[in-house]
Amino acid sequence: MKLWAGRFQKETDTAVNDFNSSISFDARLYQEDIAGSIAHATMLGKQGVIEEHEAEKIIQGLQAILKDIEAGAVEFSEENEDIHMNIESELTSRIGDTGKRLHTARSRNDQVAVDFRLYVKKEIPVIVGMILDLEKVLVKKAEANLDAVMPGYTHLQRAQPTTFAHYMMAYANMLKRDVTRLEDCLERMDECPLGAGALATSTYPVDRFQTAQALGFRKPTDNSLDSVSDRDFAIEFTSALSILMMHLSRFSEEIILWCSWEFKFVELDDAYSTGSSIMPQKKNPDVAELVRGKTGRVYGSLITLLTIMKGLPLAYNKDMQEDKEPVFDAIDTVEQCLPVFAAMVDTLTVKNRNMQKAAAGGFINATDCADYLVKKGLPFRDAYMIVGRLVHMCIKTGETLDTLPLKDFQSVSGAFGPDVYQALELKTCVGGRKVYGGPAPDSVKTQIEHIKEFVEAR
Ligand code: ARG
Numbered sequence: 001m002k003l004w005a006g007r008f009q010k011e012t013d014t015a016v017n018d019f020n021s022s023i024s025f026d027a028r029l030y031q032e033d034i035a036g037s038i039a040h041a042t043m044l045g046k047q048g049v050i051e052e053h054e055a056e057k058i059i060q061g062l063q064a065i066l067k068d069i070e071a072g073a074v075e076f077s078e079e080n081e082d083i084h085m086n087i088e089s090e091l092t093s094r095i096g097d098t099g100k101r102l103h104t105a106r107s108r109n110d111q112v113a114v115d116f117r118l119y120v121k122k123e124i125p126v127i128v129g130m131i132l133d134l135e136k137v138l139v140k141k142a143e144a145n146l147d148a149v150m151p152g153y154t155h156l157q158r159a160q161p162t163t164f165a166h167y168m169m170a171y172a173n174m175l176k177r178d179v180t181r182l183e184d185c186l187e188r189m190d191e192c193p194l195g196a197g198a199l200a201t202s203t204y205p206v207d208r209f210q211t212a213q214a215l216g217f218r219k220p221t222d223n224s225l226d227s228v229s230d231r232d233f234a235i236e237f238t239s240a241l242s243i244l245m246m247h248l249s250r251f252s253e254e255i256i257l258w259c260s261w262e263f264k265f266v267e268l269d270d271a272y273s274t275g276s277s278i279m280p281q282k283k284n285p286d287v288a289e290l291v292r293g294k295t296g297r298v299y300g301s302l303i304t305l306l307t308i309m310k311g312l313p314l315a316y317n318k319d320m321q322e323d324k325e326p327v328f329d330a331i332d333t334v335e336q337c338l339p340v341f342a343a344m345v346d347t348l349t350v351k352n353r354n355m356q357k358a359a360a361g362g363f364i365n366a367t368d369c370a371d372y373l374v375k376k377g378l379p380f381r382d383a384y385m386i387v388g389r390l391v392h393m394c395i396k397t398g399e400t401l402d403t404l405p406l407k408d409f410q411s412v413s414g415a416f417g418p419d420v421y422q423a424l425e426l427k428t429c430v431g432g433r434k435v436y437g438g439p440a441p442d443s444v445k446t447q448i449e450h451i452k453e454f455v456e457a458r
Contacts, residue, residue, distance in 0.1 A: 003085050021078040022321050025328065029083050032118035033111070034066045036194060037087065039214040040106055049204045050101045058102050061095040062087070082321075083115070084108045105206050107198035109228040109316040114194040116324065118215065120237050123331050124186045128458070130338035131175050131182075131244070135455050137346045138175070142168040142448050146441040149426045150265060150355035151364050158362030161429045164265075164350050166439035169447040171251050176454055178244040185240050189233035192217035196227035199315040229315040231305065234327050238302045241330045242295075248341055249295035252288035255348070259285045264354045269347035272340075287344045291337045298333055301326035356426070360400065363391050365424045368432070369401055372423040376415040386413045 002012070012020070038059050045055025065087060068074045080086040085108070092099030145164035152162035192212035195201060201224045208220035221227040258265035268285055276282035304326040308319050366387050373383035389412050394404055402424050409416035422428060434440040437447070 002079070002081075003089065018078055020081060020318075022082045022324070023076045023078060023080065023086055025325050026083045026112075026115075026321075027076055027086075028328065029112075029115040029119055029324075030069050030087065031066065032115040032122075033083050033087055034062050035118065035215060036111060036114045037102060038062050039211045040194060041102055042214060043207055043210045044101075044104060044204075046210065047205045047207055049104055049206070054098045054101055057095055057098045058091065061091045061099060064094070065090050082108070082112075084111050105195070105197065105202040105204040107196075107228070109198050110193050110196040110224075112320075113196070113228055113230070114192060114215065116327075117189055117193065117217075117233055120233060120327065121186060121189065121216075123335075124182050124237070127241070127244075127331070127334055127338070128179050128182055130335065130342070131179050132455050132458060134338060134342040134345070135172055135175055135451055137342045138168045138172040139448055139451055139455075141165075141345065141350075142172070142444060145350055145352075146444055147427075147430075148350055148352050148355060149359050149430050151359045151362060152439075158358070158364045160367055161359055161364050161426050161433075162439040163430055163441070163444065164355065165441070165444045165448075169444055169451065171247065172447070172451045174247040175244070176451065178240065178247060179454075179458070181240040181243065182237070185233070185236045188236065190218040191221040192219070193221045193227035193230075195220060196224035199225050199228050225315050229312065229317075229320075231309055231320060231323050234323055235302070235305050235309065238298070238305055238327060238330050241334050242298050242302045244334065245291075245295040245298045245337070248337060249292045251345075252285075252292040252341075255288040255344075256285045256292070259283075259288075263358070265351055265358070267349045267351060268344060269349070272344040272347055287340055291341050294333050294337055298330045301330040359426050360402070363394070363401060365401055365426065365429050366391055368429045369420070369424060372420055373413060373415050376417075378413075378415060 002008075041050070041055045041058040041062070044050045045052045050058075065074060074090060076083070076086045080089050088099065088102060091102060142165035145168070148164040149161055150164055150167065151158040152160050152167075192208065192215055194211045194215070195206045195208035212218070212220040221230075255266065255268075257263055259268060268283070268287075270283075272287050273283045274286040276284065305323060308322050312319055369390070370380065370383040370387045373386060374380050378386075390401065390404065390409065393408060393412075394400060399408075402421065406416065406418060406420070409420060430439050430441075432440065434443055437443065
């Protein structure tokens, strides 16, 4: 018989039973559900809402159920709808009538809200830990490639010289923001909805501060209506995961490009690449492609949640049962992507010579050439115009700025001297960009230090 059968004259249609049930996916909240129930029962006992010995019996029953679930010895049923009623029914079938007292002053609405928050609170540090592991890989790659000059791009056109280390630190900074976004989100969700009841608390002397503390929350939520109708924490969390995946996806895209014969800036380790069933020469960056593809999945979760919530009146509506699968899927996806992505980056080989070659073409030292003239006293706009003409000249003759004869330089501006060649060397161009945040090895070392400090502080 259903826990809520009293008011009904008929059995639930079997199709409705299946349709309504969430146990197939919310079973993963069993630990949180039991923790919430133990905190609630303890509080009920202390407040004299139930007898202390009854609370004790309930707690022992719940602890035994937890053990048995972990051992695979508890079978959940669709009939009991969700994890909350499955555990409550199991408890009552084990300890008898005392089990029926557990749900005093509580509703599944505050119960599911607390379970879900506890679950997300538990997963955030796991994901942060994985991001920090990736940060360590980026630091390692950067330290090993401080002088590895490569072209930096805008519009995917060669633009100005940078280094592989500078590039790695760019991603490291994005990931750093992802960590702080998750930490912020954790901080905001750290309020306990338990005791909100169905929507309007209860008339029992419930101590919400006690349960909040017992469950490791900073404080109880401030408004009971809001407590049971709020899923901001899930949306904010999934949006932080979406941004994280967006970063991994951009990084993946670059790795995919860099692996192509057109670039060949990096070579993935054989263990992190795959072959083709027909083309014997192929070595494909499937891991990066999958991360890029799975990003769409995580975005999908975010859009699902936002769409579920957008038209709901307060407080709880059954629509909200649809909130768990997208969040679980986003968590699973991110936790699957991060370690394999980190290992892929860790094991890739940087092709210095190819990057150097690419950097030598495409006039990425043209800005430096203009800056050379500025240092000789010309206004930047004039210098810019002169170098534009020189580039045009080079394109016509198949020359690069580094190989253009001095007399050609001087035919456009008398300010050019033989020291221009040294100014145009890529090493000089990169080394000269010592500005805070720039690609010069010393600047990148500072960036590396900051990331290391950030990682170590956690
Ligand atoms: N399984 C439900 C969910 O996940 C639990 C809350 C049900 N509350 C209710 N009033 N029907 O949202």
